[in-house]
Amino acid sequence: MSKVSSIDFGVLSPQMIKKMATVKIDKAELYDPDGYPINGGLCDLRLGVVDPGLRCRVCGATAGNCLGHFGYLELTKPVIHPIFGKHIYHLLKITCRKCGRLLATDEEIKGMKNPWKEIYKNPRKKCPHCDAEQKRITFQKPTTYREDKQELTAEEVRERLERISNEDLKLLGINGGRPEWLVLTLLPIPPVTVRPSITLETGERSEDDLTHKLVDIIRINERLKKNIELGAPDFIIKDIWELLQYHVSTLMNNEISTIPPARHRSGRSLKTLAQRLTKKEGRFRGNLSGKRVNFSARTVISPDPCISIDEVGVPLVIAKNLTVPVRVNKNNIKELRQYILNGSDIYPGANYIIRPDGVKKKITEENKQQITEEIDIGYIVERHLKDGDIVIFNRQPSLHRMSMMAHRVRVMNYKTFRLNLCSTIPYNADFDGDEMNLHVPQTEEAQIEARMLMAVQDHIRSPRYGLPIISCKHDHITGCYLLTKKGTKVPKKKAARLLMRIDMEDKATKDYDGKELFSLLIPKGLNIEFRAASCVGCKKCLKENCPYDAYVVIKKGILKSGVIDENALGEKKGKLLNRIERQFGPEVAKEFLNKVSVVALEFITHHGFTVSVTDSKLDPKTEKKIEKLLEETNKEVEELVRDYKRGKLKELPGMGKEETLETLIQKKAGDVTDKIGKIVKDSLGETNAVIMAKTGARGSFVNLTQTCASVGQEFVGGKRISRGFTGRTLSHFKREDMGLKSRGFVFHGYKRGLDPFEFFFDAMNSRENLMDKSLQTRHSGYMERRLVNALQDLIVEEDLTVRDSYGTIIQFVAGEDGIDPAKSDGGKVNFDLLEK
Amino acid sequence: MTEKTKEVNFLKNHLVPKHELLSYNEAQELLKKFNVSLKQLPKIKQDDPAIKHLNAKRGSIIKITRKSPTAGIYFYYRVVI
Numbered sequence: 065m066s067k068v069s070s071i072d073f074g075v076l077s078p079q080m081i082k083k084m085a086t087v088k089i090d091k092a093e094l095y096d097p098d099g100y101p102i103n104g105g106l107c108d109l110r111l112g113v114v115d116p117g118l119r120c121r122v123c124g125a126t127a128g129n130c131l132g133h134f135g136y137l138e139l140t141k142p143v144i145h146p147i148f149g150k151h152i153y154h155l156l157k158i159t160c161r162k163c164g165r166l167l168a169t170d171e172e173i174k175g176m177k178n179p180w181k182e183i184y185k186n187p188r189k190k191c192p193h194c195d196a197e198q199k200r201i202t203f204q205k206p207t208t209y210r211e212d213k214q215e216l217t218a219e220e221v222r223e224r225l226e227r228i229s230n231e232d233l234k235l236l237g238i239n240g241g242r243p244e245w246l247v248l249t250l251l252p253i254p255p256v257t258v259r260p261s262i263t264l265e266t267g268e269r270s271e272d273d274l275t276h277k278l279v280d281i282i283r284i285n286e287r288l289k290k291n292i293e294l295g296a297p298d299f300i301i302k303d304i305w306e307l308l309q310y311h312v313s314t315l316m317n318n319e320i321s322t323i324p325p326a327r328h329r330s331g332r333s334l335k336t337l338a339q340r341l342t343k344k345e346g347r348f349r350g351n352l353s354g355k356r357v358n359f360s361a362r363t364v365i366s367p368d369p370c371i372s373i374d375e376v377g378v379p380l381v382i383a384k385n386l387t388v389p390v391r392v393n394k395n396n397i398k399e400l401r402q403y404i405l406n407g408s409d410i411y412p413g414a415n416y417i418i419r420p421d422g423v424k425k426k427i428t429e430e431n432k433q434q435i436t437e438e439i440d441i442g443y444i445v446e447r448h449l450k451d452g453d454i455v456i457f458n459r460q461p462s463l464h465r466m467s468m469m470a471h472r473v474r475v476m477n478y479k480t481f482r483l484n485l486c487s488t489i490p491y492n493a494d495f496d497g498d499e500m501n502l503h504v505p506q507t508e509e510a511q512i513e514a515r516m517l518m519a520v521q522d523h524i525r526s527p528r529y530g531l532p533i534i535s536c537k538h539d540h541i542t543g544c545y546l547l548t549k550k551g552t553k554v555p556k557k558k559a560a561r562l563l564m565r566i567d568m569e570d571k572a573t574k575d576y577d578g579k580e581l582f583s584l585l586i587p588k589g590l591n592i593e594f595r596a597a598s599c600v601g602c603k604k605c606l607k608e609n610c611p612y613d614a615y616v617v618i619k620k621g622i623l624k625s626g627v628i629d630e631n632a633l634g635e636k637k638g639k640l641l642n643r644i645e646r647q648f649g650p651e652v653a654k655e656f657l658n659k660v661s662v663v664a665l666e667f668i669t670h671h672g673f674t675v676s677v678t679d680s681k682l683d684p685k686t687e688k689k690i691e692k693l694l695e696e697t698n699k700e701v702e703e704l705v706r707d708y709k710r711g712k713l714k715e716l717p718g719m720g721k722e723e724t725l726e727t728l729i730q731k732k733a734g735d736v737t738d739k740i741g742k743i744v745k746d747s748l749g750e751t752n753a754v755i756m757a758k759t760g761a762r763g764s765f766v767n768l769t770q771t772c773a774s775v776g777q778e779f780v781g782g783k784r785i786s787r788g789f790t791g792r793t794l795s796h797f798k799r800e801d802m803g804l805k806s807r808g809f810v811f812h813g814y815k816r817g818l819d820p821f822e823f824f825f826d827a828m829n830s831r832e833n834l835m836d837k838s839l840q841t842r843h844s845g846y847m848e849r850r851l852v853n854a855l856q857d858l859i860v861e862e863d864l865t866v867r868d869s870y871g872t873i874i875q876f877v878a879g880e881d882g883i884d885p886a887k888s889d890g891g892k893v894n895f896d897l898l899e900k
Numbered sequence: 901m902t903e904k905t906k907e908v909n910f911l912k913n914h915l916v917p918k919h920e921l922l923s924y925n926e927a928q929e930l931l932k933k934f935n936v937s938l939k940q941l942p943k944i945k946q947d948d949p950a951i952k953h954l955n956a957k958r959g960s961i962i963k964i965t966r967k968s969p970t971a972g973i974y975f976y977y978r979v980v981i
Binding site for chain 1: 934935936939940941942968970971974975976977
């Protein structure tokens with residue numbers, strides 16, 4: 065085998081086309097009445113073999129080994145190559161119509177940097193070499209040329225191109241080719257391997273689009289020949305010639321803008337040469353940049369809190385289809401024999417074996433006995449996927465490295481992939497019908513590599529912000545809060561039930577306090593202090609004596625004070641989880657996460673947790689207070705508007721009168737909402753909805769305020785709602801009414817219900833938010849993609865410099881501070897931890 | 901506009917970082933430290949307003965002291981071209 069040293073792209077000469085070809089094609093029929101390929105037809109046997117079992121008549125190879133051979137078609141009249149239409153036009157324009165020389169004197173050309181471009185830009189009326197008059201040539205895409213409205217035939221074009229001398233071509237930058245080759249006289253016929261026909265179940269043969277197109281060309285070519293021989297009138301010949309041009313053009317590209325695409329009988333447009341290459345499914349994007357893979361599976365995902373975060377539940381049917389190749393050795397031969405005996409239907413079985421000489425054999429009911437005996441050291445058995453195998457799990461869009469992680473297999477019943485809830489965050493998955501992909505690494509190297517680089521527990525901390533991304537969510541957080549909050553007692557019996565779930569029932573020796581029970585899960589020797597999410601931000605922090613129990617202190621792995629909530633376990637916040645991962649490593653962190661989530665869920669299940677309207681019920685006194693507050697604000701705003709109308713309003717710096725009014729009103733509206741929010745926060749007891757909001761499990765106090773008190777100001781386009789009718793938002797208001805009500809302030813809460821105006825404004829706002837959200841994700845997704853593509857070959861070198869592939873320095877210290885966020889604590893280095 | 905345009909010394913603006921010329925020895929030391937040739941350093945034009953007053957020659961290195969949100973101060977080096 066010789067190495068490719070260079071590749072030359074160019075245009076085929078007619079001689080070359082003839083040389084490449086093994087057959088001259090001139091018959092439009094494909095098969096004779098017996099179904100045998102016609103000699104000289106498009107399925108000529110000398111064009112290569114596609115049917116298995118036959119040998120190629122030219123090279124003697126079997127189907128699959130024979131790449132096929134070209135044929136050629138002699139075009140009765142030449143045709144313009146549609147892809148080079150513009151090049152031909154330029155050449156016609158910059159050369160003399162009569163003598164074929166460039167339309168510039170030798171001296172002029174010497175001074176030109178780009179003769180082609182410069183001569184084209186300055187057309188001449190007369191040839192400087194032969195004084196011939198130069199008529200104006202126009203070009204109509206894709207293949208029509210006219211000289212003074214007189215159409216030039218392809219033959220004439222070719223003659224003119226022939227006249228251009230080789231010396232002139234060199235000056236134009238055309239090397240190793242003749243321009244007249246751009247006008248086709250011979251058409252290469254691609255081998256049948258390029259356009260294989262399919263045999264349908266009915267026995268009918270269905271030909272490739274390309275074959276259909278070529279049949280058209282040959283048929284028209286023959287008709288043209290016959291008409292010329294018969295001496296048909298010029299206009300008929302011209303018509304047929306044009307038709308030939310059309311067919312050749314659409315063979316190359318069926319999506320030329322000015323000509324109608326050639327269609328199938330069914331009306332579908334034909335997929336010709338250019339269509340095979342372009343677009344997303346084309347050769348480049350579809351087959352070269354992206355390929356399909358084997359040993360992969362895809363189904364719907366569903367939750368399973370009982371499996372570890374680094375496991376994935378694989379349906380039995382899938383486990384029986386996906387295989388892992390195992391080399392037979394003396395230790396596993398017994399086990400593998402059993403797999404083969406089980407066959408492909410009984411789990412755990414095997415589907416194929418590969419003999420040492422590389423021959424692959426399918427295991428069937430008939431031959432499994434014999435294979436079991438045949439198997440020996442050195443054979444490879446493709447056994448079913450089994451528990452503990454390493455697989456790569458993925459959800460699109462794969463935006464960061466955590467979108468593909470290595471999980472351990474757990475074969476299960478039913479037909480969905482099962483996923484631990486903590487692992488949904490990095491995949492951004494939910495269970496409303498999401499599907500995910502699974503890939504099985506096929507070699508030991510690949511399996512180990514996946515295990516060492518892609519394992520789920522190694523991605524608990526995100527390399528983006530240096531805090532846990534695989535973390536607790538929703539009910540995990542609520543559960544932990546309920547368990548660890550002041551006064552939670554866990555009697556011995558209940559403790560046993562909780563601990564049983566994590567195989568620690570032997571620890572259930574006494575009645576527990578919630579914090580004590582949680583401490584059982586924390587690794588020994590952990591010391592940490594931090595503020596919980598429910599911290600209210602007192603002016604002076606009392607630390608462990610916090611009246612809200614929001615200051616977490618863990619000493620030697622015992623939870624002394626504080627509640628466990630989002631700041632301990634949540635995404636981007638989990639300080640406790642982060643510290644465990646840092647101090648004890650990913651394995652311990654994984655176990656901790658598994659235990660905590662199971663216990664939290666078990667606890668919340670027994671405890672009971674639900675949300676209802678009563679959760680956002682305010683006492684009548686508070687409701688009155690809020691009502692009064694809103695009324696006051698309304699009056700204040702009316703006052704402002706009155707001032708404005710009287711011209712009494714003082715402009716704020718840098719603003720006009722209208723702007724000032726708007727700003728002041730918006731500020732007033734914002735202030736009431738804040739005040740109401742505070743009142744609501746203070747007056748609502750610790751209802752379940754409040755628990756979720758303050759622990760960060762789900763929802764926020766804004767949501768609660770909007771539900772039980774007032775929704776507040778609605779915005780569209782960043783301003784108070786002002787669109788609609790002239791001078792007003794709805795016809796129910798007076799013109800130029802700048803008041804709160806008419807400009808989209810919602811006085812009611814969702815619980816009370818909005819009035820029709822408010823509802824309408826709320827819908828306007830919601831609609832805008834919805835649109836923005838979907839547009840924004842698409843936009844920023846593409847922006848990120850472009851950024852990543854631009855940065856992908858930058859490397860952080862050993863000396864912490866960031867360099868590109870030429871070794872050019874981009875940044876002298878990576879990130880300017882030299883900190884790897886993946887190994888940091890939220891982007892910072894914790895020096896206290898380093899001392900230890 | 902009737903108002904006179906005031907001459908502003910933009911070098912004093914807080915958004916313009918400090919540009920200094922490295923001595924030959926300092927420059928050699930830098931190239932050695934990062935094990936690079938002049939070609940592999942980021943470039944700055946000779947007529948860049950921020951270094952015009954330094955009268956730097958082609959091939960000399962400019963040290964830029966920048967404020968950094970992550971590291972406080974951060975040094976950057978650019979070759980004059």
